[in-house]
Amino acid sequence: MAEIEEGASPTLMRRQLGRFLREAREGRGLSIANAAKEVQLSFNALQRLETGRTVNPRRQDVRELCLLYEVDAEDTERAVGLASRAAAAKDESGVTSLGGLFSDAFNMYVGMERSARRLLSYQELVPGLLQTPAYARAMIRAFYIHGTDEDIERRVRVRLDRQIIVTRRTRPLVLEVLLHESALHRVIGGPAVMAAQLRQLAEVSKQPNVSLRVHPYSSGAVWGLPAFPFVLxxxxxxxxxxxIEPPIVYLDGAMSSDLYIEKREVVDRYHEFADAVRRTTLDETTSRDLLRQAARRFDSDR
Structure with missing residues (x-):
């Protein structure tokens, strides 16, 4: 849940602001043309603002749009502040570090995830988009050790709500998961939770928009390893x-700051690493068989 820090890329901030405004407009059932007319902007000006192409977004425009969309006062001030910082920031490194709790509406990664058409994920744990409620709850409770039950459940709901982009009927996300075999053995929540999770992975991997391949221990040393889990x-x-937007590499910072990489040559290297892993994964059918086999083993441990 990322707070926008000093030094963040202005392009990322503009894109995040644009997503927020677009989703707020669509939530009110307004077209770009109608919304632009109400706040006395041109169609093209509002379209540029929503797609993050306005170099210096005006605070007054953002405030008036939030008023039109009936955005609450707290998120309105966040949006106005984001516009100010996007206008003032300098884009230098192509790498943005974000950390801390901001708000669900301004969660940088979740906003990107909703807008993505394709997502490639290399993971050593089951990715959030494919987690069962029990697995998600165990993961979140293990990380937020001081969280209240209410906070844990809120985080679980947010994680599960994200999964609609994979299962929706209209333009579902094209998801490719390269899952290291260690995820099949690391016990999260106990044997019953693991058995149910692995069976669900086997089933969801049959969906036409989902590809899941296990990267086995036997693959040995692959170019680029060791590497942290990442999302393209x-x-x-x-x-x-x-x-529509430049591709992004996302690295979950866990106990530190998340990283968002825009630099094209670095993004390309992650694609090369993904290709190297893909060449050494099991095929999809064999991966499903291995998931079911591991689920049966956990069933016998219960």
Missing amino acids: LDFGTDSKGAP
């Missing part, structure tokens, strides 16, 4: 074939 987000192209 691709946002697709418009009607003219131009990228």
Whole structure:
């Protein structure tokens, strides 16, 4: 849950602000044309703002749009502040470090995830988009050791709500998961939780928009390893074939800051690493068989 820190990329901040405004407008059932007319902006100006292409977003425009969309006062001030910082920031490194709790509405990663067309994830634990409620609860409770039951359940709901992008009927996310075999053995929540989780992975991997392959211990040393788990987000192209947004590499900071990498040459290297892992994974059918086999083993341990 990321707070926008000093030094954050202005392009990421503009894109996050644009997503927030677009989702708020769509939540009110307004078209771009109607919303722009209400706040005396041109259609093109509001479209640029929503797609993060406005270099210096005006605070007054953002405030008036939030008023039109009936955004609460707290998130309105966050949006206005984000506009100010996006206008003042300098884009230098192509790597952004974000940390701390901001708000569900401004969660940078979740906003990107919702907007992505394709997502490639290399993980050593079951990724959040495919977790069962019990697995998610065990993971979150283990990390937020001082969290109240109410806070834990809120975080579980947020995680489960994210999964709709994989299962929705209209334009579901194209998801590719390269899952290290260690995820099949690391016990999260106990044998019953693991058995149910692994069976669900086997089932969800049959969906046409989901590819799940296990990266076995037997693959040995692969180019790029050791590597931290990462996510590659691709946002697709418009009607003219131009990228809707540049691709992003996301690295979960866990106990420190999350990293968002925009630099093209670095993004390309992560694609190369993903290709190297993909060449040494089990195929999808064999991966499903291994998941079911591991689930049966956990069943016998109960």
